[in-house]
Amino acid sequence: MAESWRRSQWRNGLFALPFLVTFAAFLVFPLIWGFWLSLHKVDLFGPGRFVGFDNYVKVLRDPQFRQALLNTLIFVATTVPTLVALGLFLALALNHLTRATAFLRGLFFASSVLSVTIVTLIWRIVFIPNDGLIALVFDHLGWAQIGFLSTKGWSLFSVGVATVWWCIGLPMMLFLAALQQIPVDHYEAAALDNANRWRVLTRITLPAIRRTVLLVAIIQVVMQFQLFGQAQLMTNGGPAGSSRPLVMYIYEVGFIRWEVGRAAAASEILFLIILCAAMIQYVVATRNQEGV
Amino acid sequence: MAPRTYRPEALNTSKGLFVLACLLAVVAMAPIAWIVGLSLKDNKALMLGTEAVFALPYTLANYVNLIGSSQVFGWFFNSLVVAVGETVGVLVLSSLAGYAFGRLEFPFRRTLFVLVLFGLAVPEQAVIIARHQMFNWLGWHNTHLGLIVPGLTSAFGVFLMTQFFRAIPKEIDEAALLDNTPPFRLFWRVMLPLTLPAQATLGIFTFLHAWNDYWWPLISATKKEMFTLTVGIASSQTNFAQSEGLGFLSAQAVFASLPVVIVYILFQRHIVTAVSGGAVK
Numbered sequence: 001m002a003e004s005w006r007r008s009q010w011r012n013g014l015f016a017l018p019f020l021v022t023f024a025a026f027l028v029f030p031l032i033w034g035f036w037l038s039l040h041k042v043d044l045f046g047p048g049r050f051v052g053f054d055n056y057v058k059v060l061r062d063p064q065f066r067q068a069l070l071n072t073l074i075f076v077a078t079t080v081p082t083l084v085a086l087g088l089f090l091a092l093a094l095n096h097l098t099r100a101t102a103f104l105r106g107l108f109f110a111s112s113v114l115s116v117t118i119v120t121l122i123w124r125i126v127f128i129p130n131d132g133l134i135a136l137v138f139d140h141l142g143w144a145q146i147g148f149l150s151t152k153g154w155s156l157f158s159v160g161v162a163t164v165w166w167c168i169g170l171p172m173m174l175f176l177a178a179l180q181q182i183p184v185d186h187y188e189a190a191a192l193d194n195a196n197r198w199r200v201l202t203r204i205t206l207p208a209i210r211r212t213v214l215l216v217a218i219i220q221v222v223m224q225f226q227l228f229g230q231a232q233l234m235t236n237g238g239p240a241g242s243s244r245p246l247v248m249y250i251y252e253v254g255f256i257r258w259e260v261g262r263a264a265a266a267s268e269i270l271f272l273i274i275l276c277a278a279m280i281q282y283v284v285a286t287r288n289q290e291g292v
Numbered sequence: 293m294a295p296r297t298y299r300p301e302a303l304n305t306s307k308g309l310f311v312l313a314c315l316l317a318v319v320a321m322a323p324i325a326w327i328v329g330l331s332l333k334d335n336k337a338l339m340l341g342t343e344a345v346f347a348l349p350y351t352l353a354n355y356v357n358l359i360g361s362s363q364v365f366g367w368f369f370n371s372l373v374v375a376v377g378e379t380v381g382v383l384v385l386s387s388l389a390g391y392a393f394g395r396l397e398f399p400f401r402r403t404l405f406v407l408v409l410f411g412l413a414v415p416e417q418a419v420i421i422a423r424h425q426m427f428n429w430l431g432w433h434n435t436h437l438g439l440i441v442p443g444l445t446s447a448f449g450v451f452l453m454t455q456f457f458r459a460i461p462k463e464i465d466e467a468a469l470l471d472n473t474p475p476f477r478l479f480w481r482v483m484l485p486l487t488l489p490a491q492a493t494l495g496i497f498t499f500l501h502a503w504n505d506y507w508w509p510l511i512s513a514t515k516k517e518m519f520t521l522t523v524g525i526a527s528s529q530t531n532f533a534q535s536e537g538l539g540f541l542s543a544q545a546v547f548a549s550l551p552v553v554i555v556y557i558l559f560q561r562h563i564v565t566a567v568s569g570g571a572v573k
């Protein structure tokens with residue numbers, strides 16, 4: 001066998017070079033440069049002086065940042081369980097493949113292919129006071145009108161509703177894939193015992209897909225932590241910052257107030273949070289592959 | 293999938309769950325129906341009350357007006373250039389790199405691959421400030437190139453293609469070895485055609501991702517004529533409902549979503565695979 005050809009050669013690395021150069025120049029370098037920026041007082045007119053972790057301290061003390069962090073945590077803590085539960089429900093309801101369930105799967109997934117601007121445009125028109133779809137329904141039922149996008153407490157909720165509507169397809173599909181993997185013989189014993197549906201669900205189905213549940217939850221945590229477009233376009237973070245998420249804080253500090261160093265520090269904090277979640281995801285995903 | 297000759301009763305979906313799912317589908321589709329309905333109504337009629345949507349007459353005037361406003365087409369063109377450019381770029385870079393990582397040996401291969409995998413965990417927001425400065429120096433803001441390049445750093449494509457190249461049976465290289473085929477010809481003539489399904493998945497995923505991207509174009513494309521469709525649609529929402537009318541805005545939403553909806557209907561299976569695969573990585 002002419003193994004000589006297979007041996008390690010610099011030349012073989014040329015295939016990877018175009019990507020590696022792009023990757024280094026436009027991802028690795030900005031990542032390092034961003035960290036450097038976060039340690040400096042920088043504004044629009046170029047790099048400034050070294051300030052150590054001053055930017056981080058200022059960001060962590062900024063009430064706007066704290067509120068944005070809290071908003072993001074509330075948002076993640078409410079949308080992620082909703083997406084997991086609803087996704088699991090849809091997967092269970094549509095697991096048995098027929099023409100009708102295939103159609104419904106396609107329907108529930110369809111919103112995922114829309115861009116955030118279309119999703120928010122749709123939901124803003126649904127939520128507008130007096131004229132929106134929800135307002136019409138409330139009117140019809142004789143309920144008091146609510147300014148969904150302009151009331152504290154409701155604004156983040158409304159952003160969450162649009163987000164769940166937008167993102168539900170992926171959890172459903174991942175759960176469907178996991179349900180298909182459960183060996184049929186697991187259910188045969190249950191059938192012999194005449195177990196009812198609830199017992200089958202809690203004793204067989206859920207334990208069998210518990211890693212997928214975890215995986216879906218982490219994927220969604222990573223995604224929802226990056227909330228930006230929905231909040232920016234539907235409520236602009238308002239009223240009074242009650243629906244401003246972390247990424248929007250970074251955007252405003254960096255590209256509206258042009259406090260570059262401080263925005264860089266805030267983005268490093270976000271990166272750290274997401275990195276932790278992604279690491280957990282990686283561990284779960286690799287364990288998942290080994291397990292099956 | 294294994295043949296299932298025996299299906300326990302408990303495995304079948306209950307009718308109750310299915311009915312509930314149908315009801316949910318109606319609720320989920322209501323916003324879409326609402327927008328399509330509004331887009332077919334005269335703006336003045338809607339001013340008096342949006343209940344008008346449930347009654348005749350309907351009109352295509354909003355769509356005609358949309359075609360009249362050339363801006364939307366400029367944005368559409370920008371989105372198309374960016375999405376196609378990014379897709380082609382990602383396919384080329386990922387295939388080459390995937391071949392190298394998946395089938396060849398070279399110094400530091402493992403280290404570099406781990407570094408690339410690490411790239412999967414870097415969110416765009418973490419590099420945005422530095423990237424913005426960098427593109428400032430390069431003078432790439434408000435150019436198509438500037439909108440395309442950040443998407444080319446996606447490690448997901450490399451990861452996917454590496455997996456795919458690895459899965460190709462060894463016998464194929466061995467046959468080529470006997471002929472003394474040089475690596476690039478082997479890649480181009482033999483390996484690449486075998487990866488077409490993965491190319492389709494990655495291509496669709498990248499196209500959709502680029503077409504729908506909002507974050508980078510919002511920051512990089514500040515000139516109105518360089519907006520992509522997502523940013524353009526967002527910018528025209530600012531004086532919401534006052535200036536243009538609900539019917540016109542709705543028509544804009546429908547028009548802007550048409551390309552992806554058509555692509556979705558045509559390639560539903562691929563898209564579901566691509567998006568699900570993209571999430572699990």
